[in-house]
Amino acid sequence: MNVNAKPLSELSRLIKCLEIAGTPFKTEPQKLITTGNNDDEPLTVVIQSGLTAVHRKSDELLMGIARAPYIHGLSAWINDNYLEYSLIAQTPCTGFYLPASTACELIQEAHVWQEAFCWLSWLNHLLGKRDIQLIGNNSYSQIRAMLLNMAEWDDALRSKIGVMNHIQRSTRISRSVVAEVLAALRQGNYINMSRGKLVSINRLPTDY
Helix, strand or coil: CCCCCCCHHHHHHHHHHHHCCCEEEEECCCCECCCCCCCCCCEEEEEEECEEEEEECCCCEEEEEEECCEEECCCCCCCCHHHHEEEEECCCEEEEEEEHHHHHHHHHHHCCHHHHHHHHHHHHHHHHHHHHHHCCCCHHHHHHHHHHHHHCCCHHHHCCCCHHHHHHHHHCCCHHHHHHHHHHHHHCCCEEEECCEEEEECCCCCCC
16 A cells, blocks of 8 residues: 555545435635534535645644545544644635534444554655645755655646745745745756746755
């Protein structure tokens, strides 16, 4: 199994299992994905179409861009870690939500715990990978890591996300430093950009 690959087949089975009890929603770009739930009941949110930015609420740090299909708060019936993050639509998004306790019951009835474990393990892998790339590294190393991550995106996704804004929101490195590094990399023909979007990477030096 490729640990970097999104477990789409497992995710599909999970979504099929949960959808029968879901309440649909639609969210416009740049809007917070919210359920309108005013009580304290933990919820599981499933994004079925669109792109969403995952932010850490405590400091608004951008943790990543999630492309549908995506499940947020699958383990919310155990802990409240999901409350630490907010989802902001980057494109029109559709999906559904349901009580986390109901999600747990449906997973139990459908015997898809293996699929749930696979999805949560993949999310944990992404967070661990992000920590390795960013924590304790200098500004250039962080920028380099972010560029390499963006290079793995498909053309459609890269065409929607501005490089400088994405890196600055993800790392909190000053815009002037990010701009300086990007300009130097473009001048050295290490990266190709168009209208602020990453087109391709030719080669990235290890040090700056």
